[in-house]
Amino acid sequence: MLALLAAALLQEAPKTPDEVTAITQVRAIPISGSDIESATIVIKNGKIAEIGKDAKVPEGATIIPGKGLVAMPGFVNAYTAFSWSRSMGGGSTPQNLAFDEFNPALDIFDVLPRTGFTTYGIAPGGGVIAGQGLAMKLNGLPKEQMVVSRSAFLRIHVRADSSVKDMLRREFEAAKKHLDAEKKYEDEKKKYEEEKKKREEEEKKKKESGKTDEKKDEKTQPLQEPKPPQKPDARMQILVNALKGELPVVLQAESPAAVAHFWQILETLEGVAPRITYLCASEAWKAADRFGEKKATVMLLPRLEFVPFTHDRLNTAAELHRAGAKIVFATAGGYDAHEDFLSGVAEMVKYGLPREAALKAFTLHAAEVLGIEKSSGSLEAGKDGDVVLLSGDPLSATSRVTRVLIQGRPVYEEGKP
């Protein structure tokens, strides 16, 4: 409660959301489409109302002159461990919420927007099936309004180890059974409804034709409504949702071997379609071909490595992208890591990652990890008014973030306290 109060007090009183803001004559990198040389971005009620060359500035709008500046969607850091609680559980606790250990009043949240980041995924601490991460925006509002989704993704942390594998296998097989029962019930229910309708129509016809129902057809058996299967408990329901692909999964893997074992488990479960982002701590490049084959989403630090035993640069992101994987960049570090983030991304582009993939990696594709791509990650009409203005190209070493809006609210302006 105190934390909420503190958070509310620390921030200036937020402006009313029905205010209209227009950024004019800005070079826009909308991510979802091609760049616009001189665009107008209109933000109304916290959402982007219009973006384009010919967008009209509504009367009474607060105008932000964007000439000479570059506009991008707010950056998304999909995986951080801010305010992890100290108690690290083990085993399978999918019901745990990062929301319950999340402290919205961390000092760092005040300064992070000036690095261009507006949106965060916060992972839960804990064991193998650790719990659900949240998605939030640094909008300076109280905790409940900061958090966009309390259940944005399920964090699973794996090693190439038989005990971990046994546990995952057990849990997923149990979830799969529920999934199968659910499917079976839906099929039966559908059949039942059809049959019921059919019989009702027949009945109707009979009545209309005036025939009285003296002799009941002995052949037709009374219809039995199928019974719904026993509902999984809340814990199991989360795993079921993950297997269905309704709850995204972030799979944190100690090694590519751990990922390979995870795939082996999934292969035994027919008909499941989880949405997985792979967070491979190291050596993901070794499995580039496998990630590529699966068109997997892989989350990385924007950092060059060395080829083992050499001083030759190794661009994991570029290799994975070339193989067909989708790249997401994230940083687990503090303010400094955020400050250096763009230069890290620029390095990846410098050494082979296509620019487009690099820019998507911390915007639209990162939003997909959190399942919030419909509201965040690009400058499109209808999406949240999260806009970052830069003094130049985002991948230029001399560019600075000059202004940041989150859901239309100004949260940072260069030179202003």
Place this chain on the structure above:
Amino acid sequence: MRRIAGSILWLLTFGSAWAQETPKKDDTKKDDAKKPVYVALVGGDVTTVTKGTLRGATVLIKDSKIHRIGHGIPLPDGTVQHDVRGRRVLPGFVACSAYGLGVSGWGGGKLSDMLDPYSETVQLALASGITTAYLELGFGGGFFGGRTMSLGQGSAVVKMAYGRLDEMTVLEPAAVDLSAWTQGGASQRHGVREKFGKAREYLQKLDDFEKRKSQNRLKPNEQAPSTGGVEQEVKLLKGEALARVSASTADEIRVVLQLLSDFPMKCVLVGVDEGWTLPEEIGRSNAYCILTPRNRVYRDRGVNRPNGSSIEQAAILRKAGVKFGIVPTSPMIDLDGIAGRDLLNLPLEAAFAVRGGLDEQTAIESITITAAELIGVSNRIGSIEEGKDADLIVLDGDPFDYRTFVDLTFVNGRLLYDKEKSPYFSHLKRK
């Protein structure tokens, strides 16, 4: 610089040679659209192990299997050719008792659940010519006298299929542990004997049941007899599984031979040192041995019979018709201590048996086909024969020469090690 640039490329495509050699696999297409992949090793001296040596011959691989061997074989269009003239082509070496190759932990559970197809030990095994290994979890019976007692616990036969977890496990479990027989006292031995007795009884009952069934003489509702908790022993007696037991001294060996004479089965004696003192007895039992020719056990002069180790052991056992595999003193990839006595140098251990009088053919068998046989996979692995797995190595010289290096290693038809391009050993050039 060129070498370095090459090595980056190599590392990045390590294990994806398949993808390099074929058009991208499209899972949505039907199977019949898949074209076979042909790879040929052309012009090498091919040591088939089981069918002699062919000079300047070609081995043609189709997908993951050896397709044809011989001279003047027509190569299908699109065959990837490796010119190996002047070099030796052998089946990949088999380490018939090993630890830690491609294993990411030492815990309990199934070995196949803790494999790491990307581990450095897999890369180093490939660089050493080893394509298959019998692996155990943990340290089994621990280290005794500098070598390991293999007891069949948490065992599996594993291929060094870099990057391909699904292709690694060949057989699991790979052996039945009979250590209770040699290491326990009389009461434990009694327990083992009783179990085998039960198993034999079951097999007799089953035989009787099957016979009456075929003659329609079964009682109404008669069920097949149950194994009663001795499945493993039944498998052993039926010859469907291999037993493994550590037996170093003559006494230990004799004790095992006693069990084998009462209950004939396929059995592997691991860590045999004094086998040379009773070669005929071992020969009569048909037991396999695993030897470490460089291992030394000092003679006890207080014992009034030949004892201790002998460099001639392998040669003596060979004369008595005993089949054996050879492993080095440290049956793992060992980057510490004195070099040359771990799996990085498996052929040198066999060469030491040659030094003790063993013929080279048997020595090469002891790290290929016989090693594969005593871990139960010789139907697929261990020799260059048409239809067998394409696990092949190309050497730049005689396998028993200490100067020889592995140039190329193929597992399931995929080139997984190329010395020129790999960071391992590419800097070492043979003069």
